[in-house]
Amino acid sequence: MMSEVHARGGAGGNEREARPSREEIERLCLAYALEAGGCTVGDLAERLGLARELGTAVEHAIAPLVAEGHLAVNDHGVSLTRSGGDWLQRRLTALGCQ
Amino acid sequence: MENTLAHDSVDLAPEIRASLGAKLERLLHRPLIARVVGAPAAVSEPMQVGTPAVFLALASAMEALPSPRDAWCEDPSDGTCRVRIAIDYDDAWRGYEREICETVNNAVESPITLLTDAQRTLLERSPREFLALDPRPESVELVAFEVERVGGVERIVALRLAAPPESRAHIRHIAVVPNLVPLERQLDALRSAEAATDDSPIGPLRALIGLAGAATLAAAPVAESVDVSFLDERLDEHQRDCVRKATSTPHFAVIEGPPGSGKTTVITAIIRRYLARGEQVLVVSPTHVAVDNVVEKLVAPPANGGDRMELHTLPVRFAARAHKLSPVAQEYWLGAKKQRRGATIARRVERRLCAALPVAERLFALEDKEASGRAPLSAAIAAVETVICGTPIGILSHEAVKRAPAGAFGVLIVDEVSKMTLPEFLAVAVKARRWVVVGDPAQLPPFNNSEENGVTLDSLTPPVVELACSVGALLERTKPALRRDESLVVAAASPGLAAAAIRAHLEAVLPMDAPAVGVYDSTGRAAGVVVCAREDVEGACAAITDARSRGVGAAGVRVLVERGLTVPRPSFASGRRFVEPKDRASAAIFETAFNVYHAQPWARRSAQRLRFLGFRNGLQKSLPSPAVLSIASGGFDTRDAADEARGAVVDAFATRFAVNAISVYDWLTGISTADFDVSPLRELARLARPALQEAVRPHVGKLAKQYRMHASLSRVPRRLFYFDRALVDGRHDEQPGCRVRTVPVEADGPEGESNAREVEAIATLIGQAMRGSGASVPAAEIMVITPYREQEARLREKLGALANVEVCTLDRCQGREADYVFISLVRSRATPFFDMPRRWNVALTRAKEGLFLVGDIEAYLREAADARRDMTRAKPGETRPQMSLLARILEAYDREIRASRMGATNLG
Secondary structure, eight states, rough: HHHHHHHHSSSSEEEOTTTOOOHHHHHHHHHHHHHOOOOOOOHHHHHTTTOOGGHHHHHHHHHHHTTTTEEETTTTEEEEEEEHHHHHHHHHTTTTTO | OOOHHOOOSSOHHHHHHHHHHHHHHHHHHHHHHEEEOOSSSSSOOOOOOOHHHHHHHHHHHHHHHOOHHHEEOTTTTOOOOEEEEOOTTTTTTTOHHHHHHHHHHHTTTSSSEOOOOOHHHHHHHHHHHHHHHHSSSOEEEEEEEEEEEEETTTEEEEEEESSTTTTTTTOOOOEEEOOOOHHHHHHHHHHHHHHSSSSTTTTHHHTTTTSSSSSHHHHOOOOOOOOOTTTTOOOOHHHHHHHHHHHOOSSSSEEEOOTTHHHHHHHHHHHHHHHHTOEEEEEEOOOOHHHHHHHHHHHHHOOOOOOBBOOOOOOEEOOOOOOSSOOHHHEEEEEEEESHHHHHHHHHHHHHHHHHHHHEEEEEEOOOTTTOOOOHHHHHHHHHOOEEEEEEGGGSSHHHSSSSSSSSSSSSSSSSSGGGGGHHHHHHHTTSSSSEEEEEEOOOOOOOOOHHHGGGGGGGGHHHHHHHHHHHHHHHHHHHHGGOOOOEOOOOOOOOHHHHHHHHHHHOOOTTTTTEEEEOOOOOOOEEEEEOOOOHHHHHHHHHHHHHHHTOEEEEEEEEOOTTOOOOOOOSTOOOOOOGGGHHHHHHHHHHHHHHHHHHHHHHTTTOOGGGGGGGGGHHHHHOOOOHHHTTTTSSHHHHHHHHHHHHHHHHHHHHHHHHEEEEEEHHHOGGGGGSSSSSGGGGGOOOOHHHHHGGGEEEEEEOOHHHOOOOHHHHHHHSTTHHHHHESSSSOOSSSSSSEEEEOOOSSSSSSSOHHHHHHHHHHHHHHHSSSTTTHHHSSSEEEEEHHHHHHHHHHHHHTTTTTTEEEGOOTOOOOOEEEEOOOOOSSSSGGGGGGHHHHHHHHHHEEEEEEEEOOOHHHHHHHHHHHHHGSSSOOOOOOBHHHHHHHHHHHHHHHHHHHHHHHHHH
């Protein structure tokens, strides 16, 4: 159960001991790619090493993070929210990846 | 052009519907059902209070018997399951062992049906009701079968299934219920085309099958062009032209590509352009190899070393099972219940993230591989299905395609289109709104099952006409000297009428050597055609047998039954046998017409006479004569009326033949009717579609250069099969010399469909090459091609341990290539099967670096020399030698080899 909670990026449990699931890694990467600043989904796809044409797929991929408040979408594109930034830093630190 | 606006073609929809309906009826005629050995007769019922003690004891004893589970023997190594079966060979299937083996063999790699007792009863009582069952009975793929030899014949005793059944406690029987899905999907597509309007996205398809005029094509919207300058592609001028035509067509585009001309390269270039336009793409081919080639090309890293994940690199390779696919294609495999593509995409996403984000590599190093969850980026990318690849019928099982409305996909690309008939193409074509068909009319034609296609003619003539024609067809295949001694019992609903019809037909088609025809009257006619009622078959056979035992007559007794009549099987002790469907007139028409259709144009262009083309004259004996039609219809007033009726029937035969045996390529580019001098091929002229072909012509492209073969390997095929108009060498070979070798192996004993000496010779050559040469040969790909499955099995047995050696038949090697190819000829004399130019063109163009022709070379060279010599005694004006195709081919290679040696000597 603990790994599932962590996989969803929520609080609780001993984060330092938990190893990240692939699900959490991809979520962290999506957030990490936006740490330098917001951008369009096409640009985000390129930041992730993907073709711009995969922007729609990236848009689907960020939907859960947007729903949880880690990312925000507006007319200019997508950006990391304050809470998203906190979550990203906390998890990267806990995992020793900062 | 006023006339192009008119409805300018024959409506083929009723012909397609009638053909598919006839094929469905045939498949439903007699399902093969086997009992599962080891399954109890019925599930035991709970005992009631007061049940006698003996029943309780029996119930207890039954518990100790092998449980149903024991009938199914699972193999943990591969998940397959073996089950012993029993077929009732003593009753309904007596004497049909070979037919059963063929039926089961044809079902390998297809689903077979598992039945409860009740389901079996329904299947036997009413196959149509059975097919309507919802939910469907459980089915599982047949992987293999085992036979035992009993009394000189092979009987099937066990099956190996892809997986054990889910409800095995209830399964009592296994049925090889014919796979109706392909035919039903073709019918579905026909309905879609009929329901659509001319201005709908599939309007051009309506024109193709004659539901609309060619003007529909002019109304199709023109495709928009896109900037694709970002694509890093190296295409020659022909390839660029083909890509341009395929991406600019408003309806159909046709790309003709000889072997090794870069068809797959062109297909991938077309796919990228349609994707750049934001359109979804379907890619199909009748063979898995061709589909896999496209997938491999799509996902291959570009030459410049870049490796972004792009839409075209994420194909779906849809197939029922992964095992038939190439290793690369398996990575993108998606089945109905399982898949590997998701994991492949997740790995690729990981690589991209690691390359793009410094933190990703550290995160993936920490990954908990056991954790479950839905990786959002991988899942979202895996959901992108912009390029879906598969076989034409198989791909329709994929939900995204099955549910798609007509015209949903931007383009359908069909590879190896010369192998597809109109109904087969239509089944998947209705899902798209543009169609790019790629193929080579000089390679393999559609598969022709003459028996299956023959039934499509049934509805065109009354049974008595078909009966008379079948007598004609049988006698055509009997040596003229023996025809009068033929002993044929014909069972008919109206023996008098049938006898008159047969007599009239034989007088028309075999006036010189027709046997006597009479109605059975228990006088014991010894030879000839004896027509009787269904209940008199046994008596008629016995009378003939008795007479024969008295020394009158010579041949065995064959029994021909009128269509739709059921007759009890006669005893087989005296050599009596039913005439099989493949020997009836309708199958004979398809068999001969198909061979002539695909060989005669080549024979004319290459100025060579093929002996087997003489068989085409026998077609008239299978076609209804005016006389038999007159009797069947109660008489015509004039001879002209009879001729007219005959003309109408032959026209109808020609249309059914065309629908079931002519490729989509020919429908779009033109049927070469000028080459044919016999009915029903001459009548194909009525089906010419000049307006349709005129509309398609601007979008027909040809690939002229080949990049596969060493220059010395392409010369003979270029001259013989492309008449120097294609297959031009596109690469410069640094090392000259001839890369073709003939390996003489003398014939040994009577000729069959295997040749042990050739197997030994090939094994020795490959073994020596691997041991004695440099490092390149052991790693090279080697292909061994042979005409017959029996020889293929022997070669596999001998060479199976070598990982880099592939063995396949002439008819299965299309789409493949190898560094070195060995061709095992098996026979020293060509059969009609050998005289098909398209077959040999495919086989001779698979090799990249070396070709070895193994067989009785001298016999063929002698045949060629004799034919050339005979030309000196030929009739005035006759300039074409008569020899087998293989003799001509070997003669050409022999000259090539000799010229090369002389060149080397001169140089030396």
